[in-house]
Amino acid sequence: MTLAKGHAFLMIPGPTNVPDEVLRAMHRPAVDIYDGPLLDITASCLADLKKVFRTTGETFIYASNGHGGWEAALTNTLSRGDKVLVLDCGLFARAWGEMAKKIGLEVEILPGSWRQAVDPQALQSRLAADRAHEIKAVMTVQVDTASGVANDVEALGQAIRATGHPALFMADTIASLGCMPFEMDAWGVDVALTGAQKGLMTPPGLAFVAANERALAAHQTANLKTLYWDWTFRQGSEHYQKYCGTPPEHLLYAFRQALDMLFEEGLEAAHLRHRLLAGATRAAVARWAEGGALEFNVLKDEERSNSVTVALTPGIDAKVLKSFCEKTCGVTIGGTIGEIGGSGIRIGHMGHVNAPMVIGALGAIEMGLSVLGVKHGKGGVQAATDYLTAALSR
Numbered sequence: 001m002t003l004a005k006g007h008a009f010l011m012i013p014g015p016t017n018v019p020d021e022v023l024r025a026m027h028r029p030a031v032d033i034y035d036g037p038l039l040d041i042t043a044s045c046l047a048d049l050k051k052v053f054r055t056t057g058e059t060f061i062y063a064s065n066g067h068g069g070w071e072a073a074l075t076n077t078l079s080r081g082d083k084v085l086v087l088d089c090g091l092f093a094r095a096w097g098e099m100a101k102k103i104g105l106e107v108e109i110l111p112g113s114w115r116q117a118v119d120p121q122a123l124q125s126r127l128a129a130d131r132a133h134e135i136k137a138v139m140t141v142q143v144d145t146a147s148g149v150a151n152d153v154e155a156l157g158q159a160i161r162a163t164g165h166p167a168l169f170m171a172d173t174i175a176s177l178g179c180m181p182f183e184m185d186a187w188g189v190d191v192a193l194t195g196a197q198k199g200l201m202t203p204p205g206l207a208f209v210a211a212n213e214r215a216l217a218a219h220q221t222a223n224l225k226t227l228y229w230d231w232t233f234r235q236g237s238e239h240y241q242k243y244c245g246t247p248p249e250h251l252l253y254a255f256r257q258a259l260d261m262l263f264e265e266g267l268e269a270a271h272l273r274h275r276l277l278a279g280a281t282r283a284a285v286a287r288w289a290e291g292g293a294l295e296f297n298v299l300k301d302e303e304r305s306n307s308v309t310v311a312l313t314p315g316i317d318a319k320v321l322k323s324f325c326e327k328t329c330g331v332t333i334g335g336t337i338g339e340i341g342g343s344g345i346r347i348g349h350m351g352h353v354n355a356p357m358v359i360g361a362l363g364a365i366e367m368g369l370s371v372l373g374v375k376h377g378k379g380g381v382q383a384a385t386d387y388l389t390a391a392l393s394r
C-alpha cells in the first residue's frame with residue numbers, strides 16, 4: 001500500500017526544491033553570449049551576489065557545483081606547499097581539506113567533533129602558537145551538512161583577528177547562504193563561496209565565490225592559479241571571460257529568478273523562516289528522542305543548523321525509515337553520510353520550503369517510527385506545530 005502520490009516532497013539537504021518560477025525561467029531559447037540580455041543578467045547577478053554575501057568585494061560565477069567553488073577559493077589565493085588549517089566539524093570540512101591536499105597544499109586539521117561547533121578558542125590558541133605565520137589560510141564551513149553543525153563564523157573571525165594572524169579566512173556557505181545570517185565583511189571573511197542548489201533554490205551547476213581586497217592581493221602571487229578558475233581572467237572586459245567560455249545561460253536565468261524571489265521575501269525574512277522551520281523540526285526530534293531510539297547528532301541546541309537537522313537512530317535501521325517515508329508517503333529525507341553514514345537521518349529544511357512541507361515530512365517520519373515499531377516519544381508533530389503556534393502568536 002502506498003500514499004505516495006501527489007506532489008513529491010524533497011526534504012534532503014541539497015539539492016533542494018526548485019520553485020516553479022525558477023524552472024519556468026529556464027524554459028526559453030538560448031541567447032547570444034556576446035550581446036543582448038545575458039550581459040545584463042551577468043552584471044546584475046554579480047552585483048546582487050554582493051548583497052547576499054554582504055560584501056563590497058568581487059564576486060565570481062562558475063559553471064560548476066560547490067566543489068568548484070572550493071577549488072576556485074584555494075587555487076586563486078594560495079601557492080604549492082602553503083599550509084592551510086581546516087576546522088573539523090564534519091565531512092564537508094574534511095573533504096575541502098582533502099581537496100587542498102590533492103592540489104598541493106599542506107593541510108593541518110584543527111581537531112574537532114562532528115557533534116560540536118568549532119571552538120573559537122581552540123582556533124585562537126592554534127594561531128597564536130603559529131608565530132612564524134606558516135598557516136596561510138583558515139578554512140571553515142558555516143554549516144556542515146553531514147553533521148548538522150552550524151559554526152559561529154563571526155566568533156571564528158574574531159578569534160583570528162584577536163591573534164593578529166595574517167592567514168586568509170575562507171568560509172564555505174554552501175548549506176547556509178540564504179538560510180542563516182552571513183556577513184562576509186563584518187565577520188572578517190576574506191573568501192566566501194556557495195553553490196546554487198541549496199538555500200539559493202536554483203538547479204545544481206553554479207558556484208559563487210566572493211573575494212575581498214586581502215584575497216585579491218594574495219591572488220597576485222598565488223601560483224596554484226589555472227585558467228578556468230582564474231579571477232584575473234574572469235575580470236577581463238569580454239563577457240565570455242566571466243565564465244571562461246560559454247555562460248551557463250539557462251542556469252543564469254534560473255538564478256536571476258531565484259534572487260528576485262529571495263529579495264522579494266527579504267533576506268532577514270528568509271532567515272527567520274528557516275529559523276522557525278528548523279525550530280519546529282527540532283521540537284519534533286526532541287519529542288521523539290524521549291523514547292530513546294533517536295537522538296540529535298549535534299549536542300547543543302545553539303550549534304544546530306537552521307538548514308538541516310541530523311538525527312542518529314541507534315534504535316533502528318535508518319534506511320528502513322527513509323524507505324518508508326519515500327515509498328509509502330512520498331517524502332524523500334536524507335540518510336547520514338561520512339563517519340556516521342547509515343546510522344541516522346538528515347532532514348533538509350532549506351531553500352524553498354514552507355510550514356506544511358516541514359510538518360508533512362515530520363508527519364511521515366512520525367508514522368514511520370510507529371509503523372516500524374520504534375520506541376519514540378509520541379507527539380512530535382504536535383510539538384512542531386505547538387512550536388510554530390507559539391512563534392506565530394508572539
Ligand SMILES: *Cc1c(COP(=O)(O)O)cnc(C)c1O
Nearest residue numbers: 065066067092143145174175195
Ligand atoms: C553540498 C555541500 C558541498 C558540496 O557541494 P557540491 O555542489 O555537491 O559540490 C560542500 N559544502 C557544503 C557545506 C555542502 O553542504
